Each structure stands twice: as C-alpha cells, then as structure tokens.
Amino acid sequence: MAEAKAIDGRSMVRRRAGLRLWLSAGWLGLLCIAALLAPWIAPKDPLAQDLFLGRMPPVWVMGAEPGYWLGTDSLGRDVLSRIIHGARIALMVALIAGTITCVIGATLGLLAGFLRGWVDLVISRLIDIWMAFPPVLFSILLIAVLGPGLWSIIIAIVVIDWTRFARVVRAEAMAQGAMDYVASARVAGRGRLGTMLREILPNVLPTIVVLLTLEMGIAVIVEAILSFVNLSISTDQPTWGGMISEGRASVHQAWWVLVFPLITLFLTVLSFSQLGEGLKDRFDPVLR
Amino acid sequence: MADLYQIEDLRLSLADMTAKPLFGAAPRLEILKGLSFTIPKGAVVGIVGGSGSGKSTLGRALVRLLEPSGGAIRFDGTDITHLPEPALRPLRRRMQMIFQDPMSSLNPRHRVGTIIAEPLRLHGFDAIPDRVARALDHVGLPQSFAARYPHELSGGQRQRVGIARAIALEPDFILADEIVSGLDVSSQAQVLNLLERLVAELGLTLAFISHDLSVIRRLCQRTIVLYRGEIVEDRPTADLFADPQAAYTRELLDAIPLPDPAQAWA
Secondary structure, eight states: OHHHHHSOSGGGOOOOOOHHHHHHHHHHHHHHHHHHTHHHHOSSOTTOOOGGGTTOOOTTSTTOOTTOTTOBOTTOOBHHHHHHHHHHHHHHHHHHHHHHHHHHHHHHHHHHHHHOHHHHHHHHHHHHHHHTSOHHHHHHHHHHHHOSSHHHHHHHHHHHHHHHHHHHHHHHHHHHHTSHHHHHHHHTTOOHHHIIIIIIHHHHHHHHHHHHHHHHHHHHHHHHHHHHTTOSSOTTSOOHHHHHHHHHHTTTTOHHHHHHHHHHHHHHHHHHHHHHHHHHHHHOGGGO | OOEEEEEEEEEEEEEOGGGOOSSSOOOEEEEEEEEEEEEETTOEEEEEOOTTSSHHHHHHHHTTSSOOSEEEEEETTEEOTTOOHHHHHHHHTTEEEEOSOHHHHSOTTSOHHHHHHHHHHHTTOSSHHHHHHHHHHHTTOOGGGGGSOGGGSOHHHHHHHHHHHHHHTOOSEEEEESTTTTSOHHHHHHHHHHHHHHHHHHTOEEEEEESOHHHHHHHOSEEEEEETTEEEEEEEHHHHHHSOOSHHHHHHHHTSOOSOHHHHHO
C-alpha cells in the first residue's frame, strides 16, 4: 500500500472556519436569541411611553436615566428594548422571505439553465420583463394593494427578488450543464430530472447558499425601507426601519434614536453577506 | 466473429449557429459524411484524425450522445440510430465511454465511491460495495480512494477512476475518447498498459479515439483514419504503418516524433 501513503497531501488540507464565519454567525446567533427571548430579556416594555423621560441620552452620556441603556426616543420609549423587539420582525422577514425567494428563484433558474429550449425561453423572457419594473415602486404598489402587514412585506420581497436567484442560477446551471460529467451521467443511463437534481444541483448549491444569505440581508433592508416610508407593520410593533424613520426627525436633539438601530441594521446585513462567504469557504469540498 | 457495431452510411450534421441569418433556420454543417464500417466483437479499433476530422463526433454518435441525421447504427443487432432516450437506457449499460478530460467528467462534488456506484445503482446491480471495490482493484487504485473527491487525485488517478466507472458496469463496448491526451508521458504509459490489460482480461470491445498514431499503434489491431468527416483508410494497423495509402495518413505518420531526431535533421 505504498501508493496510498505516497500520494500528495491534497486530501489532508482542511480550511479553518475563519474569523469571518465566527463573527457573522456570532452576531446573528445573538440576534436570534434576542428575538426569541425578547419579552424576557428586554429591560423595558418597548411600547411604554413616558413623556417625562423623553429623549434621554445613553447611559455613558451626562444626564442619562439609569436603566435606559441606549437612551429613549421622543416619546420616552426605551431604545434598547425596541431594538430587541425589532429583531423579531427583521429576522422573520429575513428567514421567511429569503427562503421562499430562494426556492422559487433557484428552481426556475435551474429548470431554465438545464432544460434550455422553450423552458429557458419562457423563463428568461419572464425575468427580462420582471426586471424592467422599478423595484421600489413595484413593492409600494404591491403593498398598497395587499394592505400593510408582515405577510405583505414577505410577498413583496418574493415577487420582486426571485429574478435575482433565477438569473444567477440559470447561468451557473448552463455552465455546469456543458461539463462532461453531465454527458457521463447520460452514458450511465440517468434521466434528465435525476441528472438535474443529483449532478447539477450539488454544483450550483454553493452559489445558491451565498445568494440566500445575501438575500436575507436584502430582505432586512427592504423591510427597513418599507418601514421608513410607513408601509410596513402597524406602529404598535417596533421595527428597525420605523425607529430610523422616527429618529430622523429628532437627529439634532437625540442622535441615539437614529444611530443605534442603524448600527444594528448595518451589522446584521453585513453578517448575512459574510455568513454566506464564510460557509462557502468552510464547507465547499472543491475549495479545500 | 459477429459484429458488435454495424455502421452504414452514417451522416451527422449540426446547425451552424455562427452563420445563422437573423430570420430563418441556421445552415446545417456536415460533420460526418456517410461512414460505413463494422466493429467485430472483441476488437480493438483505433479512430484517428486531426482536429475537426469528426472523430469525437463519431464517438459520441456511437454511444448515442448525439443523434445521427442519416444512415444507421446497429448495436448487437439493434438499430439504435434514432432510439429515444428511455428505450436506449437498458442498452446504455452495455456501451460505456471514457472521457478525454477526467476533471470535467467526474462530478467534483461526489466522492470517487459514489461516482463508481451511481451507474451500478441506476442499472439495478446487487452487491454494489463489492463491485466498487473490485473496480478500484482492477484499475490499481487503493480502496481508501473511494472516500476521496476527484480534485484530491492526480490526472492519471482521475483517469483510472473514469476507467473504473466504465468497467464496473461490465459493458460489452467501451469508447475511449482521447483519454491520454491530457496526461504526462509516464501517466499515459500507465493508463495505456492498464487499458491493454483490462481489454484482454475482460474481453472488451474497444474503440480508441486519438490524434496520435503512436498511441494507436500500441493498442489497436485495426485503424480507421478520418479526414474531414470521411474514412480515408480502414485497415489493420500493421499494414497501415508499413504502407500508408492515403496522403493524409502519411502526413499523420510523419507527425510522429522520431526516437533519434539527429537522423532526420542530418
């Protein structure tokens, strides 16, 4: 068995998980815990108003009120508690909208890229037409028709963003379809559907995962934008976008109402995109 | 000996998309212009030709990755010229193919064990792990390789996996399409030795496509020379080397590097 040892070290190489994966997964994990346990860990009721405690600065600034860690907004509501409760909506939108968009878009892209012919023709034209709509106006129009609410936002994101997956996955599936392993699956007697699912899909999956995490970040942003223009959830449910929108009005008197939700949003979107890259680095056997 | 393959006036044309007018159909490009030959059971036939001669297209038509536009291909008595894919599937076990580029022909996300086992599973074989082990053994790879991914192997090892996948199905016919042209000289020799041994041991019928006559000379009893989609010679290899008939064959023979270059340059 000399040969078994004498080969090279290629199979020994293992990639380290990397700082990027740890940091992004850490932040998102923290956010998930905060969202799940929001009623128990939020220091205050996110909806309780107290006009005597309006625009209190964060604790490390002069004149802060103890117990309100990140200060209060103009109605005296605790900023930290609102951010924690806002994580529920943000993550729900990210996970549900991201996943549904991914499944629909990737399926259509895979079918178009692998089957080609008239299937590709129909799906590609559909993508072209779809992408000619201005996305923000389209989503505002959709929500105007559907009425505001969590599911309206999710539907709006899915309806607008499936093309993002479909386009990329189609191109990737086409490139993979030209490889000899697809011809060799045919020589082995595998059917079209089997080839698509067992041969092509595993090779497109890393791309899909990266897109999915990106999409989750985008979903968080879209929700914030819609909240910003008051088209998201009703005001008795704190959202990051809603907070940013309210904080904008008083940014000269109380910057913390705007800045803290903004930082949270920024870190979350960044973490989602880095998570995808990090996962790909860690788990893609071909990159090892 | 009975013929495994009977090819009659085989024609194949593809649409030339580069010359397609804005409206209307693209013109057809004739790749194979009426080939007729037979491959007897147990024969090792070489198919040579320069690039663009249609040798790979012919190979892909033989295993029906491409559908001919005219003529007939009979495999062991069955006309497979226009057989639809589902009807072809049971026959696929009996005609296998080894590809030129083993990096592209092995799915990079499947382990070697899976790559060899999947075709067996598709054709309903039993005792699959045993058969995979035997196939690896046949091509001289250690059993531990079953757990590896293709990118963890060298070029020669990958090509052995390609061979193992083909012979595991116990086929009657194997098409080898330029299988050593991507390998270095010592791996080439190893793979050719291996193929020679397997053909003898398993009683395979082999069609060996190459642009290199020196490789064909080693392996094949009979050689078909293709030039621009037509057969210019179809004779026993020894005769062909001793007395090339067509001008094109002579050209190919002259392209073989001599063992002692000084002689030719003197």
